[in-house]
Amino acid sequence: MTPDAEFGYELLVCRYAELAWHPSEGSRPALVARQLGTKDRRWDTVVIEVDPAAFERRREFGDRTIDSDLLHVIRGAPAEWAFYRDALPHPGYPWRYVRQAVHRAAGRDLIEKRRDGNRIEIRRKRPYPDWVERIVAVENKPDLNRSAADRLADQLDHDVETALADEAWLATETTGERVEPALLRELPVEAGILATDFSASVDADAGSVAWHATDLAPGEGERRDPETETLRLEIAERAYGKGWRSFHETMRPDCRHFELRREGRGLVPYCAAKEKIPTARECSGSCPDFSPEPPQWRTKGWPVEGGPGKGFKRVLARRRERERDRVESVE
Template sequence: MYPADAEFGFELLVCRWAETSWPPTGRSGDSVVVARQLGTAERRWDTVVLECDPAGLAARGEFGPNELDSDLLHVVRNAPAEWAWYRDALPHPGYPWRYVRAAVHRAADRGAVETRRDGNRIQLRRTAAYPDWLRRIVVIENKPDLNATAARALSAQLRYDVDTGLADEVWVATETTGERVEPALLEDLPVDVGILAFDTGTAGDGPDGWPAAPGGVDASIEWYPSSVTPVPGERDDDRRGRRLELAERAYGRGWRSYHDTMRPDCRHFELRRFGRALVPYCAAKGRSQTAAECSGSCPKFEPEPPAWRTRGWPVEGGPGTGIRALLRRRREWVRKRSVREPGTDS
């Protein structure tokens, strides 16, 4: 059983599986970036997988590890190779120029462009051309217990994903039942949506459902998806821009960003290995907790003792700081390894 017996734990295992095993249809030459809980104002997805050109992804890394928001993308993508006044160099954004000027300064602070002053005018030039690094976006909805009620609620959302075509491929991830025909195949889901069935039992065969030794999470394809990439049309530029903004958020945040919304500074917060994934664990509850219940309002919450955060014991800044640093380093390590060796395990 997946950690915490809740969708959150299942989601973390799906993300880690995607990081190590994507694509499910076989080996490819693409690099992979995985994020979770990302989307637009209209739609949010559990898991987002970016299939990237390895050389382009490496070039994207030259602009730093943090995401470029829509204003920064407008500046970085259109920055000229030679010095020019920013109003001459950049296309009109559709909003006041003062916001563009602020974005130019933000981009310069990050080293994404260079600026200089010519009298009262701000000139800019690019430090490097922004690469064409994104190839495809794949979204996955995680429903470990995909019963008829859950399928009815999910069907309209999946139909929206198929019709809008913001992603190139749509999947549903569910847990295997061991039946000859997985129940997910019998539910009323859009025919364009693929179905992945995950066997998490092999990952948690130790005490309390935790693995006695590192293991993997196996997934089988129960239904192959159709490509939902729309045919070329008038709204191509708008779609390309929205996809790139989504990809930038995925690049900057990754799927391990749960430490930003949980409380690693609690003395009971731990990271434990479940298969190939590091997932949160609450020593006070004796189980893996969900993101919703791990907060300052939790009755079991106890801040780390001050002694833990001083004098460099057990780690400089305390265990909470160490957990955050570990997850950031692991994200960067996996990203760099993916660029060097697309399709390999990390």
């Protein structure tokens, strides 16, 4: 049964994207994340299509997000030792912050550094790969009524106009009939429509294309400006480090009522007290039903370092790692 809450629907769309991306053009290796974007626009679901060989080289830099300051250092680090201020392009902000990023990058073993008197010299350990091929933005709206279509129209128009993503899609729950044409007319024709049916399970057949998306990437011989390309890479890096199973970071898996339940081939959070999939706002320490797991749970059948809540986090982390392995192995 498809969850009533938009949050639960969002998780199922993310799992579907892992299983069946691209919905209209065949299988493509991709990472999936949720609630990412810029200060002006946040997307429900983000699909990062990758080059598997380059993605394998990206994984050599570790499993954590490489933030914008670190990207500036890593991408500019030279093959031979050089003073960092000579090697790196001017950041547009004080060099002291670059110096801090150099120390952080070396601390994470992303570059090499050494001192030559009072000067800090850097050298790359390996080239940072061009691993991101395309970025796809998906808005999730299980119940597409007229007011929802009106709101989404402005958001999708923004996506089409800025072309930060290569495709823009709307995912909505099917009602057994075709999506009402009057509602589709409210949306930009460049946005694709994905009709989903998760009533039976989450699998590769759970979605169908009601309207094909337009490719928003620059035409042949054209390129995005460097600032936009850098912003796209920053979004991809956050997707790489965060994924979509990071909901436990904004919830309370240490509550005795918190569970993970299977929805087809996906795992979603479940509150036994409310008997529903909770949102991050509901699943918090201020919830009247919040009840911390007792200390005894951490010593009976669970590893000493934690109880069920810690176990849930490990399960979700293993699944995220397994998806990274799968993307890397695609030829």
